[in-house]
Amino acid sequence: AQSVTQPDIHITVSEGASLELRCNYSYGATPYLFWYVQSPGQGLQLLLKYFSGDTLVQGIKGFEAEFKRSQSSFNLRKPSVHWSDAAEYFCAVGGMDSSYKLIFGSGTRLLVRP
Amino acid sequence: DAMVIQNPRYQVTQFGKPVTLSCSQTLNHNVMYWYQQKSSQAPKLLFHYYDKDFNNEADTPDNFQSRRPNTSFCFLDIRSPGLGDAAMYLCATSRGDRDNEKLFFGSGTQLSVL
Numbered sequence: 355a356q357s358v359t360q361p362d363i364h365i366t367v368s369e370g371a372s373l374e375l376r377c378n379y380s381y382g383a384t385p386y387l388f389w390y391v392q393s394p395g396q397g398l399q400l401l402l403k404y405f406s407g408d409t410l411v412q413g414i415k416g417f418e419a420e421f422k423r424s425q426s427s428f429n430l431r432k433p434s435v436h437w438s439d440a441a442e443y444f445c446a447v448g449g450m451d452s453s454y455k456l457i458f459g460s461g462t463r464l465l466v467r468p
Numbered sequence: 469d470a471m472v473i474q475n476p477r478y479q480v481t482q483f484g485k486p487v488t489l490s491c492s493q494t495l496n497h498n499v500m501y502w503y504q505q506k507s508s509q510a511p512k513l514l515f516h517y518y519d520k521d522f523n524n525e526a527d528t529p530d531n532f533q534s535r536r537p538n539t540s541f542c543f544l545d546i547r548s549p550g551l552g553d554a555a556m557y558l559c560a561t562s563r564g565d566r567d568n569e570k571l572f573f574g575s576g577t578q579l580s581v582l
Contacts (some may be wrong), residue, residue: 397472399573400579455516456513458511460511461508
């Protein structure tokens, strides 16, 4: 079955510290992987996506993610967190056989300490 | 320059009273989606349209219906809202290139059921 697991419900980091949000997926075919960010009361904004090629992808706002097929993971990283990064982060998986559908993880809420 | 517009931003309805949520897009995208997102949970796909072709998810309750009269507009009808239908409803669009091109989300409609 297709699924996405984000094992951390909440993460708190200090401003300026590095960040890593975990994502593991289960997908029968070649996965397409995404990270979205959602501010309170807002829709979702795409941070980055992986379709193929270089397994380290760069996104907006200084975020990057690395696809590791052997670990079925697509962890999101940022070297230095800003207070404005506090939000909910969703990992999602899709693929060519999924009829354009994305399956989302349950999200990780990021809190940033001043 | 909102590209996916959802109205209203907040909707309050009574138990059992039909309600309609609307979504419009200026992107001329082929695919329009409706997601339901309950508090602290992942967005859950209810259905999507590829052009005029309607695709219902297997576990979407019959209480939920959708209409897409033209490319730009899509409506979500909840025939008899229950307390469990209180949620954020997110509309999204994509080109539908079969490579899971980026989804564009609206800001959502927060539905309350009294």
